[in-house]
Amino acid sequence: MTTFIASIFKKNSSFYNLMLWSLIAIVSAVVANVTVQGFLFLYHRITAALASVHAIPLWVWPIIGAVPVGFFVYSIVPSSMGEGIPSYLEGVRKRGGILSLRETVFKFMAALITLGTYGNGGFLGPVGRMSAGFMSFIGRVAGRIGGRRTIDPALQLLFPICGMAAAVGALMHSPIGAGIFAVEIILKTNMRYRQLFPAILASSVSVYIAKYFGFDPIxxxxxxxxxxxxxxxxxxxxxxxxxxxxxxAFILTYTGVSKLFQRDTILSPLKQTSFLIAGSAVSSLLIIANPYLLGKGFQITDALMIFNPDILRGFLPPGLPMFGVLFILILIKGLGNIFTVGSGMSAGFTGPAVMMGMLLGACFADLFHIIPGSPEYFALLAAGFAGYFASIMNTPIAAAIIVVELFGLYYSLPAGLAAVVGYMVNQNHTLYDMALEEREEKLEDQPIMP
Structure with a gap:
């Protein structure tokens, strides 16, 4: 009996790994929910305060927000620039799960200023990077308890992975898809249970905590x-x-814009800030056609659910067919996100990609004379969501599962088909891998920050 119990608790036994993974998952879920809710709390307070300043139009705030981001945040920690996923990929793939705590803190500030001043981008990348960074720090601290390494180096990798999975789960309320996303985006065709199981545990616990405390998904x-x-x-x-x-097309356009703004080069604070202002200005001017696209564009997403033509049309000509309106919204949202992140502002791609995918589905629904609100209408929205997500992120399994978890089991066919086709069309053009190459070229001569 004693031998049996000892074998259960033996290091690297199934029970031992399960207990260790569960502990990391619980800590990750707590850290992720605190990070997500703290960020959203500050975000909503900032946007509400800026909206109350009637003397300054809302579309001007992204331009103003570029100044402190460039002169303050990026002049101190240049690596906190842009989207958060490339930094996560670098830390997990090449640094054994080590993500700089200093960069994490400054990423928090850069993303809060960018998104809080109505910058065009999503939450998932920056907030996921923050959660992964905090968990990476916790892993390093836990690994040196008592002055020696008590956690296997391979387990250090699990801390940021679980942090990312838990953050995506808390944001989207996708318990399984979020865990797969955190692993699929780094390992692709070489995913392993050793990373998948803890990640899914972390995202599942995170969603449970979010629902238990009544936190809404984005x-x-x-x-x-x-x-x-x-x-x-x-x-x-x-x-x-x-x-x-x-x-x-989105990836190729982003590549050109990022090169235009010299994202692969370390610039002076003045030049970097001027690029940030220019990119934010282009993004702000684009959304004048429909102010509801400003910032996160929550109103546009809600309008798609109930198909509110007034919100979708904005200031576009009344005589323009609805499929033309929706197509223009795709272009505006895409270019706005490209110029915001391409210039160096800290925002994500995922939210805009989801919106553009659903707008594309609605555009074809109008062309095919499908009734808004019908199962067929939502099937095309689900197909657009999954196809665009899989195409840009190159994560077809996560895309399909997230769409099924959000839309429901009735939409598993369009979700699965779209995810596979979207990935196959664009499998050699990964947005984050391209952004990671830029990051490595820019920071290759800089020391790794603690």
Whole structure:
């Protein structure tokens, strides 16, 4: 009996690993929810305060926000620039799960200023990077308890992975898809249970905590829970292929804009700030056609759920067909996000990618004369979401599962088909890998910060 119990608690036994993974998952879930809710609390307070300043139009604030980001945040820690996922990839792939705490703190400030001043971008990348960074620090501290390393170096890798998974879960309320996303985006075709199991545990616990305390997800899908007509398969395929090629165009455009702003070069604070102001100005001017696209654009997403043509049209000409309106919104949102992040401001791609994917689905729904609010309408939204997500992120499994978790099981067919097709169309053009190459070129001569 004693031998049996000893074998259970033996290092690297299944029970030992399960207990260790569970502990890391619980800590990650708590850290992620505190990080997410703290960031959202400050974000909402800042945006509300700026909205009350009636003397300054809302579209001017992103330009103003570029000044402190460039002169203060980036002049101190240049690596906190841009999207958060490339930094996460670098830390996990090449540094054994070591993510700089200093960069994490400054990333928090840069993203809060960018998004708080109505910058065009998403929460997932920056907030996920923050949670992963905090967990990486906790792992390093735990690994040196008593003056010696008590945690296997391979386990250090799990801390940022679980931190990312838990943050995505807390933001999107996707317990399984979030865990897979955190692993799939770094390991792709070489995913292993040793990383997947703890990540899924972390995201699942994180979603439970978020729901227990009544924290809302950043995206609520109110899809009609009824079977779609099977004859819609051709339309779904058209949406998925279009989403794949649209994602490819997005990546190529971002590559050109980032090169224009010299993202692979360390610049002086003045020049860097001027680029940030220029990128934010272009993004702000674009959204004048529809002010609801400003910042996160929550109103546009809500308008898609109930198909509110007034909000979707904004200031666009009344005579313009609705599919033309939706297509223009895709261009505006995409270019706005590209110029915001491409110039160096700290924001994410995921939120805009999700919105553009659903706008694309709605655009084709209007072309095919599909009734808004019907199961077929939401099937095209789900296909656009999954196809665009898989195309840009190159994470087809996570894309399919996240869409099913958000839309419901009735939409598993468009989600799965779109994720696979979107990935296959664009599998050799990964947005984050390209951004990671820029980051490495820019920071290769800089020391690793603690």
């Amino acid at each position: 995206l609520v899908i109110r899809a009609n829970q009824v079977h779609m007509e099977i004859i819609l398969l051709l339309e779904i395929l058209i949406v998925t292929v279009s989403a794949g090629f649209s994602g490819k």
